[in-house]
Structure formats: C-alpha cells, structure tokens
Amino acid sequence: MSDRSTPPDPGPAGAGRAGRGRVRRLPRDRSGLAGNPLEQLAAGPAPFRDLDPSGELSGDVPIDTAAAEADRRALFASLLAEDPFADEEPEPEGPEPYVTAVLVCHNGAAWLPTTLAALKSQQRAPDQIVAVDTGSSDDSLRITTRALGTTRVVRAAASTAYGAAVEAGLAAMEVSATDRAERREWVWLLHDDSAPAADALERLLSHAVRNPSLSVLGAKAVDWDHPDRLVDIGQSTDAAGRRETYLEPGEIDQGQHDQPRDVLAVGTAGALVRRETWDALDGFDPALPLLREDVDFGWRAARSGRRVAIVPAAEVRHARATLTGRRDGAL
Numbered sequence: 001m002s003d004r005s006t007p008p009d010p011g012p013a014g015a016g017r018a019g020r021g022r023v024r025r026l027p028r029d030r031s032g033l034a035g036n037p038l039e040q041l042a043a044g045p046a047p048f049r050d051l052d053p054s055g056e057l058s059g060d061v062p063i064d065t066a067a068a069e070a071d072r073r074a075l076f077a078s079l080l081a082e083d084p085f086a087d088e089e090p091e092p093e094g095p096e097p098y099v100t101a102v103l104v105c106h107n108g109a110a111w112l113p114t115t116l117a118a119l120k121s122q123q124r125a126p127d128q129i130v131a132v133d134t135g136s137s138d139d140s141l142r143i144t145t146r147a148l149g150t151t152r153v154v155r156a157a158a159s160t161a162y163g164a165a166v167e168a169g170l171a172a173m174e175v176s177a178t179d180r181a182e183r184r185e186w187v188w189l190l191h192d193d194s195a196p197a198a199d200a201l202e203r204l205l206s207h208a209v210r211n212p213s214l215s216v217l218g219a220k221a222v223d224w225d226h227p228d229r230l231v232d233i234g235q236s237t238d239a240a241g242r243r244e245t246y247l248e249p250g251e252i253d254q255g256q257h258d259q260p261r262d263v264l265a266v267g268t269a270g271a272l273v274r275r276e277t278w279d280a281l282d283g284f285d286p287a288l289p290l291l292r293e294d295v296d297f298g299w300r301a302a303r304s305g306r307r308v309a310i311v312p313a314a315e316v317r318h319a320r321a322t323l324t325g326r327r328d329g330a331l
Contacts (some may be wrong), residue, residue, distance in 0.1 A: 218266020
C-alpha cells in the first residue's frame with residue numbers, strides 16, 4: 001500500500017513533449033487496452049484501413065484531413081471510454097448520482113451564452129444548476145438570470161473568492177439531511193468561460209461509477225478559440241514545488257494524453273467532486289490566491305487518502321480569461 005502522506009506524481013516524465021510536431025504514426029504502446037487498438041483501427045474508419053498492427057503506414061493514408069482526424073479521435077475516445085484501465089469493482093447498485101452544477105461568474109458575458117448552452121445540452125443533465133455572480137459589472141447577471149431564473153442565481157460581492165462562491169451556491173441549493181443521506185452527491189465545478197462537451201458530465205460520472213475510490217475527477221481542457229490545443233490534462237508539482245502541467249506551450253491534441261490516470265490535481269473548470277470530499281476538506285482554502293486552489297485541494301485530497309484522476313474522454317473548452325487577461329475587472 002502506498003504512503004498517501006506524500007502525494008505521488010503519476011505523470012509520465014516528458015509526457016508533454018509527445019505533442020510537438022506532426023505525427024505520422026499512431027502510438028504503439030497502449031498497454032491495458034482490450035486487444036490491439038491498431039488492429040481495431042485497421043478494421044475501422046476508411047482513413048486507417050492501410051494501417052498494419054505494428055503502427056506503420058502502408059500507403060498514402062489521408063491522415064492530415066479533418067475527417068480522418070475526427071474519425072481517429074472518435075475511435076480512440078470510444079475505446080478509452082470503456083475504461084480498460086479500471087482496476088477495481090464498479091460501484092454497487094444504489095441511488096443514481098445526484099449532481100449539482102455550480103457556475104461561478106464574474107464579467108463573463110462574452111462566454112456565458114455558449115457556456116450556458118453547453119450546460120443545458122448535456123446528455124446527462126445535472127440534477128440542479130446554480131450560478132453565483134460575484135459582482136459583475138457587465139451583462140453576466142442578466143444573462144444567467146434569464147437562462148436559469150432568479151431562484152437559481154446567487155449574488156455575491158466582487159471580492160468573493162472562487163471557493164466561497166461555490167459554497168454560496170451549494171448553500172442556496174441545500175437539501176435536508178435525510179435527502180442527502182440517500183443520495184450519492186457530486187459537485188460539478190464550472191467557470192463562466194468553460195463550455196463542456198455534450199457528453200462531458202456523462203463521461204465523468206461513468207468513470208466515477210467504474211472507479212468508486214475516486215473522489216475528484218477532472219476533464220481535459222482545450223483552448224476556447226483553438227480546441228485542437230490542450231490547456232489542462234492534470235497537474236502536479238516538481239521537486240521545487242512549481243506547478244507541472246505535463247504540457248508544452250500550445251501543444252496540439254493528438255490523443256497523446258487520452259489515457260485516464262491518477263494525478264495530483266485537476267483544474268477547477270469542469271471538475272467533478274464528491275460532495276462528501278468537498279465537505280470533509282472544507283472546500284478550497286480561502287487563504288490561497290486565485291489559480292492556486294486546485295493544486296492545494298488535490299494535495300489535501302491525496303493526503304486524506306482520496307484519489308484524484310483526469311478523465312480525458314470528458315472535454316471542456318476553456319478560455320482562461322483571468323489568466324490571459326481577457327476578463328474585465330479584477331477578481
């Protein structure tokens with residue numbers, strides 16, 4: 001049994017370097033997949049029928065076309081969605097997971113219509129949605145109120161930290177202790193500039209059911225304007241305590257990080273957290289500055305014996321408006 005007092009760094013050394021340049025062959029080693037995925041590719045979409053099981057190209061294969069790339073990604077996503085890496089028994093039969101989506105907003109009118117539309121188009125819809133507006137000076141409050149209704153929007157001061165905003169949203173949607181005891185509650189964290197794919201929540205929950213020891217699950221985040229570029233596939237720290245993202249700047253998503261795995265921390269945009277874990281850890285540490293609470297939360301989760309994982313089959317477009325300086329007004 002591993003020592004949880006020091007969270008491991010399960011990320012592969014140099015993993016981010018796999019995404020540089022144009023790839024002319026598919027990965028050879030996908031150990032853990034049921035069967036040889038290259039054999040499945042060879043029998044799959046037309047652009048890959050000239051692949052032999054060694055991974056070599058045997059002819060002019062149009063892998064640079066958008067259609068071929070979409071086929072390849074869809075097939076690998078399908079294979080990985082079956083979770084061949086799960087090493088535990090699925091969650092026993094019981095109540096369906098109950099998900100509260102908490103959308104925190106601050107001057108995000110430029111992205112909110114897309115984010116709200118993505119949230120409402122989920123194939124597995126959240127059981128309840130609440131938005132928390134932290135003193136927006138643009139149209140954010142009007143947009144969220146029109147989309148969700150006044151009872152589903154909480155107003156908070158502009159100085160409210162992200163974790164405190166999430167707590168305010170959860171408090172507004174609180175249910176009785178009896179109801180909570182009968183539910184498998186999850187909290188789905190969203191930013192106003194993060195638009196989840198239609199199957200994002202479904203894939204996160206499916207992975208959680210098949211891996212019941214997981215407490216925090218993160219989605220693969222891609223750039224809002226350039227969704228072929230990766231921005232978050234899990235996080236760790238190096239020996240000096242600096243954040244490690246496993247990514248090169250502007251790294252192209254070619255499926256090189258599509259294997260679900262345990263990580264130290266995940267980004268908060270699209271993260272799915274067990275409500276029991278959120279309450280036990282008292283949420284995010286309010287003493288930490290913005291954009292630092294995710295690593296701290298993952299660290300504390302690991303120290304308490306809980307697992308954190310990235311689920312790349314679940315995808316979120318993220319503008320990272322605060323980090324890139326595109327958001328009006330300080331947080």
